[in-house]
Amino acid sequence: MSSKRDVRILLVGDPGVGKTSLILSLVSEEFPEEVPSKAEEITIPADVTPEKVPTHIVDYSSQEQDEDRLQEELAKANVVCIVYSVDDEDSIERITTFWLPYLRNCLGEDHRTPVILVGNKTDMLDFSTMETMMPIMNDFAEVETCVECSARTLKNISEMFYYAQKAVLHPTAAVYNPEEKELTPQCKKALTRIFKICDLDNDSILKDDEVHLFQRKCFNAPLQPQALEDVKSIVRRNITDGIIDNGITLKGFLFLHTLFIQRGRHETTWTVLRSFGYDDGVLLSKDFLSPRVQTSLGSTTELSTQGIQFLKMIFDKYDDDRDGCLSPTELQNLFSTCPVMPWGSDVNNTVCTNHNNWITLQGYLAQWALTTLLDVPRTVENLAYLGYHYHHDSQLSAITVTRDKKIDLDKKQTSRNVFRCYVLGTKGVGKSTFLQGHLGRNLRYIATLNKEHLSSFTINTVQVYGQEKYLLLHEVDVSLCDMLNPTEMNCDVACLVYDSTNPRSFDFCARMYLKHFLDSRIPTLVVAAKTEYQAVRQDYELTPAQFCSKFKLPPPQSFSSIDKVNREVYIKLATMAAYPNLKRLVHMLLVRQNPLWLEEKFSHMKDVVMKEENGYLRVGIGVAVLAGVGFVLYRILRRGS
Structure with missing residues (x-):
């Protein structure tokens, strides 16, 4: 090869x-x-x-x-x-x-x-x-x-x-130093990475089954049992600690390749290196690291089932204590086959963590979902570093490219699993608190965080009609909001946050909606933050409720995280993103209102459903409304009263 x-x-x-x-x-x-x-x-x-x-x-x-x-x-x-x-x-x-x-x-x-x-x-x-x-x-x-x-x-x-x-x-100079009679540093580094990838259970030993898999992957031929025993015998005779518990250690693995080269069998080492994507300079080639993901306008990128399974396998491999979380050491070990640590210190405030602030499996997968949506070339590259190709032909099988969002809107259905929400509001309204609330964190917990390590993103799973979806919240820099053009505001759902205690807060939300979302098909939700305090009248020609009613938006959603975080607002945002055509029906079912409001709006529900075109709405929503809406409304009415 x-x-x-x-x-x-x-x-x-x-x-x-x-x-x-x-x-x-x-x-x-x-x-x-x-x-x-x-x-x-x-x-x-x-x-x-x-x-x-x-x-x-x-x-x-x-x-x-x-x-x-x-x-x-x-x-x-x-x-x-x-x-x-x-x-x-x-x-x-x-x-x-x-x-x-x-x-x-x-x-x-x-x-x-x-x-x-x-x-x-x-x-x-x-x-x-x-x-x-x-x-x-x-x-x-x-x-x-x-x-x-x-x-x-x-x-x-x-x-x-x-x-x-x-x-x-099979050039010698790149892999072997004849004066020192040892492998070059670059070759040692590459072979060490290969060893870690092939050490499937992360016990620092290549057992017989791992060696046989390595042999088939690199040389497309089985290794006879006696041949393997002969190899182990050579290692035992020449170095100590090359064989432990009848398995080959990293020291033994490097010794074998040194021996191959010294005996003129450079091609053996080069076959291994090239099987793992290395070029003549013993560097991972660009073609290997970055196969191009073909995307089209309006499409997004997500992890495929194969990609998720691989990432779960890597998580389990490095979760040494089997606690379902990655400690800082375990996380460093997981990414030890990468040239640099791809996740910064803000990742712990971007995804779910445990009480030690260690990333959970849920948070780990969420961070990968975030990267795949926002920067798929980076995901593809990191999958290569982690050894994805050792189990699959190409990193491309780890990526799913969704169809154009316009097609989803026209057909009123989507197979997407990751949705992006822009969170807009003036400074101090509580956007960061709102983002951290998505991770289940209340104000007391947020007060303990290092503000320099807060991220402008948070991502977590949300149940939408019994299906698990990822909702990615993106806090948009307020200084850029007025300069952004409509195409740069292309998200799945928008969240306009205002401070209910600041009379000048809602004006910004109204301006942002009229400029960026009025003529778009992006569903928008207005959120009143800090509702644990006494609300004040907003200095705008319309109250937030009147504004929402005028532009056929869901009523303003109250949000407070002083103690327990209410997840309803995140469920609502995810549902609006997944089913933008249902925005009037959805907000009625998901936003808790008083009984009089429900009585007023319920009379319009029939028209909303009947006006929808043929498709899954008439089948799915129609049946759901006829069979269950009475019970749902009954429970909402009881809570409201």
Whole structure:
């Protein structure tokens, strides 16, 4: 498995060292008696190469090509073979005095193009030049290996080109430091992440079943029981703590990959790395991290059933004490396979937590729902870091793209599960308290919070007609409200909050409604905050109740969280968002009013239902009204009286 589509091998070296002869001997499998000054570019099809990758072999001749052409070819090459003649000390010396410095000058001092040293004409000598090459390999990190061969006898010809191909597909420099004789820090980091993903029960050991799954995922082949025992025996003989309770530890896992590379089996480690999305620089590739989620205007993004199941599995994996919450340490461990912690300190005031302010499973899933709605590329990227692909083909299967909201409105039904509510109001009306109330927090609890860690979002589940939906509250910055255009106010439901004790508070709500929501199809609810205190008359031409009646809005909803938070207002907002076409019927059933108001409005209910077009309303709501509205109203009337 390789990220390369093809491999381009460039042969350079002094005149007469046998570059052209090597190419022609490979192609014809015999030594050419007449050798041209330069061989034409050769393309070897993928099906005849060991790595199944098309390979282009390019010859350079100083007789036919100038230095500009050489630099062009160097820039295009994936690997450079510096050919020298084993019986020519000058050509050997020029490796370090000219060719390697020249490559660095052209490609950069820290260039990543691998170099193979190729000693040709071994048929002319009885001894090897490998000892001479070792210091060069140590001094120049870009030199992958050295191969001695003979174009005349065909010795090691195919091996030479195989090593060149291998240097491109499985480069050593990125994964192994030959001077230190250990894995590079970047490779250790990548393999550690892979180990954590494959350690499904988070016990820091790869048990046999976990190793077998790893083997199938990376190599698409089972690992025979005896082979696994042999691997464990090698680890036991060479290091301590590599095997614990008959399972492979992280230390043992890293040792095995070090051993693979030292024995020339770079491809084993690279196959593992590439199976987990790493590129030639041992970094997670952009394509792996960020497959594009195709969305359309008016659609939203949510977690699919597969995505939710995966996230629950990850939660359970890192919930060490099985208390249904993630402590700060457990949360850090959960995201340890990510380069940075994706959640800030405000997350604990965005979702539900326990008495220790630790995130619950409900809050954990809610935060993922929030991110998926507002920033789906970030969700997709973090799913990749967490190892979603180890269980599924692509992160895209974790995402559901909903249909255009206009279609939902026209058809009067929706399959969406996450709804966004803009909360607007002047400073000091109680918007933050209203948002925290969505998490079940009263004023006493809110007073203990660090105001710097409060979020402009809160999200929680709400029951809407027996179905669990997410309601995301978004506190809109009051300084931006007047500057926002209608398209920027595109939410599922709007909540206009005013302070019932401040006579100038409602004026802002009225202006916001007339500017942003009057001509839209966005359902709007007016909320009177701080109703635990004595209300005052609002300095506006209409009372809040008159305003709502004039514009056919639900009556103002009272809200107080001085002690126990009343959840009815959040249920109402979620229901209005999910069923915007039912706003008149819904507000009557959900907002507690006095009996006289109900008697006045009930006479219009029949007209409301009958005016709806054919569809689920006439079937679902019609049946519900006929069968149950009497009982519902009876209970409301009793409470009101």
